Structure formats: C-alpha cells, structure tokens
Amino acid sequence: MCGIAGWLSFDRDLTQHREVIDAMTGTMACRGPDDSGSWIRPDVALGHRRLAIIDLPGGRQPMAETGLAAMVYSGEVYNFTELRAELSQRGHRFATDSDTEVVLHGYLEWGDAVVDHLNGMYAFAIWDEREDKLVMIRDRMGIKPFYYYPTSDGVLFGSEPKAILANPLARKVVDADGLRELMAQTKAPGWALWKGMYEVEPATLVTVDRSGIRRRTYWQLDAARHLDDQETTVGKVRELMTDIVHRQLIADVPRCVLLSGGLDSSAITGLAAARLAERGERLRTFSVDFFSQEENFRADEVRDTPDSPFIRDVAGLVGSEHxxxxxxxxxxxxxxxxxxxxxxxxxxxxxxxxxxxxxxxFKAVRQHSTVALSGESADEVFGGYRWFHDDAVVDSPTFPWLGRMSLTSDWAPSLRADVRATLDLPGYIGDQYRTAIAQVDHLDGESEQDRKMRTICHLHLTRFVRILLDRKDRASMAVGLEVRVPFCDHRLVEYVYNTPWALKTFDGREKSLLRRATEHVLPPSVRDRVKSVYPSTQDPGYAAALQQQTKEILAEPDAPVFSLMDRGWAERLSELDPATMSATQRIGLDRILDLHYWFDRYSPELQFG
Known part of the structure; x- marks a missing residue:
C-alpha cells in the first residue's frame, strides 16, 4: 500500500526536472511513511512513497528490470504466492519476497494480460522500455485510487489529485461539470473534479505512447445464469468468504478488523478470529463510538439501535482484543x-x-495496527441497504441512494439561485442515470423483478460503492493505515451478482446469503440484527460548534464560499436551535465549512456560468 506519481514527456528531458517529481511524490508522504524513491529517464519520471506491508526490507520502489521495464505500484495482490510459483516455473528469478516484484515479472511474461491473473487491490504504472510506452492499470472494483492528466506531450499521473496538482503543468480549474458531480454524487465514470484530470476507471488499462492515449476495459459485470440451488449457493459463499479472509490476513505487520457490530464486519471478525486462533494468535478489533451515544441514543430512519451492545457480543464471542x-x-x-x-x-x-x-x-487504529480488514461493500454485493427492499425506491427512475440518507442529501436548497439554475442538478442526475442503466447486461427471459434488482445491484457495484471506497482509502491512507475490503474480491462479486434476487432474500430478510453463510461465527444478536448505517454523533454540541464556525465565515464580507452557497440560507441555519436541527441541516453547515477551507487551501479557478 503506497502512493505513486509520475510524469511522461516525450518533448522534455525529465532528468532536468527531478525537483518536480520529488514534489509530486512528496505530497503523498502520508500514504507511504516508510520510504520514498524515484526513477528518472529522459522521457519518464516515476515516484513512490512506501507503506511497508510485505517483505519489509525487500519491497523498495520504483522497481526495475534493467532495459525491460520499471514500475511504481500501490496495493496488494493476494494471490502473489501462487503467481510467483507459476512464474518461477516459467524461468523467472526473484530477488525479493514482495508482491511488487511478482506483478512486474507478471507483466514481463504476459504483458497487459497480467491483469487476468491478479486477485487484489492495486493501482500501478509500468514504463515499458522495450516499446516506449506507459501502461496504467487499476483493480477491478476501484479500491485503490488512480488519476491522470493528459499534457501536450505525454501525461501526469498519481494516486491522488494532489500529486498531479503539484506539477506546474496542471491547472487548478473546476468547471460546471466538476461542480455538478461533486454535488450530485452519481460517481460519473472518469470524474476527478479538476478540469483536464481523469480517474483511471476501475478494471481499466490506460496506455500512453507517442501516438496518444488508449483505454481498455478488462473486466465488467456480465449477466450469467445461476444454476446452483440454495444450499449450494450458501456453501459457495461460505467457501469464498473463508478463502478471501484467509488471504487478506497475510501481512508482515500487525493486523486488525474494524468492527461495527453489524452483520458485515462481524462476519469478517468471526472468520478472521478463527483463522488466527488456528495459529495461536489473538485478533485485534476496533470500533468508533461517540461520547454518551449509547445512553442518549435516539432511533431514526436508518438506525434502530446503537452499535455498542452488538460490538460487545461479537468481541466476547471471538475473544478479540477490543x-x-x-x-x-x-x-x-x-x-x-x-x-x-x-x-x-x-x-x-x-x-x-x-x-x-x-x-x-483510523488515526487511533494506526497506533496499534498497520493493516485493517473492513466490512465495506457487503451491502452493495448482497443487497443490504433498506432501499433495496422499498418498492417506491426500486421503481423510481433515479439512483436509489439519492435523498435516502443524510449522506447524500440534496445540495440545491443551499446554493445561490443563479448557481442552482446554471448547474441544473436534476437534469445532470437524469442524464447520468440513463447512461448508467444503459450499461446493464440482462439475461433473455429474466423476470421483471430480477431485471429491476439486477439494475439496482449494478448501479451500486459500479457507482455507489466507488464513492465509499474512495472515502475509506483517503481517510485511512492519510494516517498510513492499509484498509482491506474482503467483500470486493471479484470472485465473490461475480458470483453473488448473478444470484437471483429470490435467493439473495430467501428468508425474507436482507443479505440472506451472507447471514446464513457466516452464521457459524456470529452471535445470535448480530445474526438477527437489522441493517444500521455507519454511526454519526447525535450530540447537539457538534451542531452548535458548526454554527459558531459558520458565523465566523459569515462575518467575512468577501468569503469565496458564498460565490456558490446562499448567504441567507447559511444565516438561517446558524441561528437554529442546535438540539432540533435535522441531519440534513447539519450536513448543510458541514458543506459550507468544507467549501470555505477548500477555497482557502486550493484557490481553485471556477469556470461556469
């Protein structure tokens, strides 16, 4: 797990610009606190920041095979041991025990087809000296971030936009489409906020040479008939989950599980604890909570119960160090x-x-562990969100998550009237929705219900989950913590995606397959618990603090945030009783504060109107 950066320029001598690649790489020191390195040739410069996880002394980067290729790599390949053995039989010799070297040799053996052999989360760039081309590759689900910025004679790239923005060639411009997607949260393919910058899309190769830029998708969610019966399907899910968790526990540093007390993280916890117990090890678990939350908990539309009692049940059952x-x-x-x-x-x-x-x-967890397993993405894979089971939402011609929770509440009321009219967020969302559903592959003879649910699942697995994965990666890597997501293993995703909806809900509840497949490692309380979303503080003291900070911004006559946000709306929110503020109103204050600090830190040039 690391941060990567690079610059390809066919018209410059990049050996004269070492300070630029160093600056680009240096922006991601938090992603790789253990080491840094660069590899520079006239046409290409590669930079790397390392968080050491596997083969601590031997996995330094950039990694090169002289005269053949050089690579910078971020992530983990969980089947690298098997690939190493296969490549060894094909005559490859290895100098380290790292998965990085295995991926590099895999490319030398199979070229672009190396992606068909990888199981894991990764974003990497390879400069192929034999053909003078750069190949950028991202994992199937988009777990690891990866961005690029075409230039007149090449490309800039990095794990995060900040690495690219550190290059003088990149302009800090945000146009109307950048703002639309920021506020709409549809996760438009390739969107990167900054004009001229793009995401390397999940499951995509981007090749750059003197003839230009080419993109190829190497994996997608295809519709296939599911022929297994209920018992066989449950058994297959149990087998996959067990194998996945066992693979993702491999590390040469301390590991833990993020435990929320919900089904997803509890299943990971139970499987991980059992595996470590076989080796005489005790699992570490961590949870987030808020001061006096359990005592003062109030049920709402997305949370029926506090998490703490369920967390105690799981930790007690598996005997984790919690x-x-x-x-x-x-x-x-x-x-x-x-x-x-x-x-x-x-x-x-x-x-x-x-x-x-x-x-x-994550900051607190990092004091004890370097790798954490998370239950992220189970709801998208198994159909766990409450709106999957709400006919009004399923039948609505828009993205199911929009407006269904405060996390994605509507920006429109908080915007200035002229900005709202220019951006036309409803029109943008409608266009994105039509584009998204056109990508869904269906089976001949599929029932109307299965067509609807396949579409809903596809939207979540190709759009919504990417929002959540990016959030988790950025927050964890900001403190040098590697978070692994077992539910994003592509084998599990493919299998469950093609399971008919009736099988996914065979007991009349959400996530029936996961519940039954992992019940042997769950306490009864968690096995029977209804889905509850990521926790949020209910303390009015938080809202009061936001109001005070907003009043300080309102006191600035020329605060740039009000070039987008409605000043009168902000004034009204800042005077409300914090004890009666809704989650949506509180999110509105958070958005004002975020925009304020964003303008101050990045000084973006806005181009819209």
Missing part, C-alpha cells in the same frame, strides 16, 4: 481535523462527522 475509540464533539468539529480530511480527499465532500470520525478512528 478497543472502542470514543470521540467527543470538540474533536469532531475541530477545524484542524476538517483540514486534514479535506487535504486527504482533495475535494469538499461535505460529509462532516461521517468523514472526521472515520479519520480519527
């Missing part, structure tokens, strides 16, 4: 923490304590 990371309103609303989250994400996400609490949790 720690609760308890946060208070002062920590969550601290402007310095907000600035760190903003710097990690490179954009004003406006998610408030959803982001700051995650960052603070």
């Amino acid at each position: 720690r609760d990371i308890v946060l208070n309103p002062a920590e969550l609303s601290d402007p310095e923490v907000r600035l760190k989250v903003l710097a990690a994400r490179d954009m004003p996400a406006g998610l408030g304590d959803f982001d700051t609490s995650l960052y603070l949790l």
Whole structure:
C-alpha cells in the first residue's frame, strides 16, 4: 500500500526536472511513511512513497528490470504466492519476497494480460522500455485510487489529485461539470473534479505512447445464469468468504478488523478470529463510538439501535482484543481535523462527522495496527441497504441512494439561485442515470423483478460503492493505515451478482446469503440484527460548534464560499436551535465549512456560468 506519481514527456528531458517529481511524490508522504524513491529517464519520471506491508526490507520502489521495464505500484495482490510459483516455473528469478516484484515479472511474461491473473487491490504504472510506452492499470472494483492528466506531450499521473496538482503543468480549474458531480454524487465514470484530470476507471488499462492515449476495459459485470440451488449457493459463499479472509490476513505487520457490530464486519471478525486462533494468535478489533451515544441514543430512519451492545457480543464471542475509540464533539468539529480530511480527499465532500470520525478512528487504529480488514461493500454485493427492499425506491427512475440518507442529501436548497439554475442538478442526475442503466447486461427471459434488482445491484457495484471506497482509502491512507475490503474480491462479486434476487432474500430478510453463510461465527444478536448505517454523533454540541464556525465565515464580507452557497440560507441555519436541527441541516453547515477551507487551501479557478 503506497502512493505513486509520475510524469511522461516525450518533448522534455525529465532528468532536468527531478525537483518536480520529488514534489509530486512528496505530497503523498502520508500514504507511504516508510520510504520514498524515484526513477528518472529522459522521457519518464516515476515516484513512490512506501507503506511497508510485505517483505519489509525487500519491497523498495520504483522497481526495475534493467532495459525491460520499471514500475511504481500501490496495493496488494493476494494471490502473489501462487503467481510467483507459476512464474518461477516459467524461468523467472526473484530477488525479493514482495508482491511488487511478482506483478512486474507478471507483466514481463504476459504483458497487459497480467491483469487476468491478479486477485487484489492495486493501482500501478509500468514504463515499458522495450516499446516506449506507459501502461496504467487499476483493480477491478476501484479500491485503490488512480488519476491522470493528459499534457501536450505525454501525461501526469498519481494516486491522488494532489500529486498531479503539484506539477506546474496542471491547472487548478473546476468547471460546471466538476461542480455538478461533486454535488450530485452519481460517481460519473472518469470524474476527478479538476478540469483536464481523469480517474483511471476501475478494471481499466490506460496506455500512453507517442501516438496518444488508449483505454481498455478488462473486466465488467456480465449477466450469467445461476444454476446452483440454495444450499449450494450458501456453501459457495461460505467457501469464498473463508478463502478471501484467509488471504487478506497475510501481512508482515500487525493486523486488525474494524468492527461495527453489524452483520458485515462481524462476519469478517468471526472468520478472521478463527483463522488466527488456528495459529495461536489473538485478533485485534476496533470500533468508533461517540461520547454518551449509547445512553442518549435516539432511533431514526436508518438506525434502530446503537452499535455498542452488538460490538460487545461479537468481541466476547471471538475473544478479540477490543478497543472502542470514543470521540467527543470538540474533536469532531475541530477545524484542524476538517483540514486534514479535506487535504486527504482533495475535494469538499461535505460529509462532516461521517468523514472526521472515520479519520480519527483510523488515526487511533494506526497506533496499534498497520493493516485493517473492513466490512465495506457487503451491502452493495448482497443487497443490504433498506432501499433495496422499498418498492417506491426500486421503481423510481433515479439512483436509489439519492435523498435516502443524510449522506447524500440534496445540495440545491443551499446554493445561490443563479448557481442552482446554471448547474441544473436534476437534469445532470437524469442524464447520468440513463447512461448508467444503459450499461446493464440482462439475461433473455429474466423476470421483471430480477431485471429491476439486477439494475439496482449494478448501479451500486459500479457507482455507489466507488464513492465509499474512495472515502475509506483517503481517510485511512492519510494516517498510513492499509484498509482491506474482503467483500470486493471479484470472485465473490461475480458470483453473488448473478444470484437471483429470490435467493439473495430467501428468508425474507436482507443479505440472506451472507447471514446464513457466516452464521457459524456470529452471535445470535448480530445474526438477527437489522441493517444500521455507519454511526454519526447525535450530540447537539457538534451542531452548535458548526454554527459558531459558520458565523465566523459569515462575518467575512468577501468569503469565496458564498460565490456558490446562499448567504441567507447559511444565516438561517446558524441561528437554529442546535438540539432540533435535522441531519440534513447539519450536513448543510458541514458543506459550507468544507467549501470555505477548500477555497482557502486550493484557490481553485471556477469556470461556469
């Protein structure tokens, strides 16, 4: 797990620009606190920051085979041991025990087809000296971030936009489409906020040579008939989950599991604890909580119960070494923490304590572990969100997550009237929705219900999950913590995606397959628990702190944030009783503050109107 950066220029001598690649690489020191390196030739410069996970002394980068290829790599390939053995039989010789060297030799053996052999999360760039071309590759689900910025004579690239923006060739311009997607949250393919910058899309190869830039998708969700019966399907899910967790526990550094007390993280915890117990090891688990949350908990539309009792049940059952990371309103609303989250994400996400609490949790976890397994993405894979089971949402011609939780509440009421009219967010969302559903492959003879649910699942696996994966990667890597996501293993995703909806809900509940497949490692309380979303503080002290900070911005007559946001709307929110503020209103204040600090830190040039 690391940070990568690079610059390809066919018209410059990059050996004269070492300070630029060093600056680009240096922006991601938090992603790789253990080491740094660069590899520079006239046409190409590669930079790397390392977080050492496997083969601590031997995995330094950039890694090169003289006269053949050089590579910078971020992530983990979980089947590297098998690939190493196969490549050894084909005559390859290895100098290290790292997965990085295995991927490099895999490319030398199979070329672009190396992607068909990889199981893991990765973003890497290879300069092929034999053909004078750069190949950029991203994992199937988009777990690891990867961005690029075409130039007149090549390309800039990096794990995060900040690496690219550190190059003088990259302009900090945000246009109307950049703002539309920031506010709409449809996860438009290739979107990167900054004009001229793009994401390397998941499951995509981007090749750059003197003839230009070419893209190829190497994996996608295809419709296939599911022929297994219920018992066989449950058994297959159990087999896959067990294998995946076992693979993702491999590391040469301390590991843990992020435990929320929900089905997803509890299943990971149970499987991981059992595996480590076989080796005489005890699992570490961590949870986030808020001061007095359990005692003062109030049920709402997405949370029926507090997490703490369920967390205790799981930790007690598996015997983990457990720690609760308890946060208070002062920590969550601290402007310095907000600035760190903003710097990690490179954009004003406006998610408030959803982001700051995650960052603070990861910061605390990093003091004890370097690798953490997370239950992220199970809801997208198995159909766990409540709106999957709401006919009104399923039948609605838009993205199911929009407007269904405060995490994605509508920006429109908070915008200035002229900005709202220019951006036309409903029109943009409609266009994106039509584009997204046109990508869904269906089976001949599929029932109307299965067609609907396949579409909903496809939207979540190709759009919504990428929003959440990016959030988790940025917050974790900001403190040098590697978070692994077992539910994103492409074998599991493919298998469950093609399971008919009736099988996914065979017991009349959400995530029936996962519940049954992992019930042997779950306490009864968690096995029977209803889905509850990521926790958020309910302390009015947090809202009061946001109001005070907003009033300070309102006191600035020329605050740039009000070139987008409605000043009168902000004034009204800042005067409400914090104890009665809705989650949507509180998110509105968070967005004002995020935008304010974003303008201050990045000085973006806005081009719209």
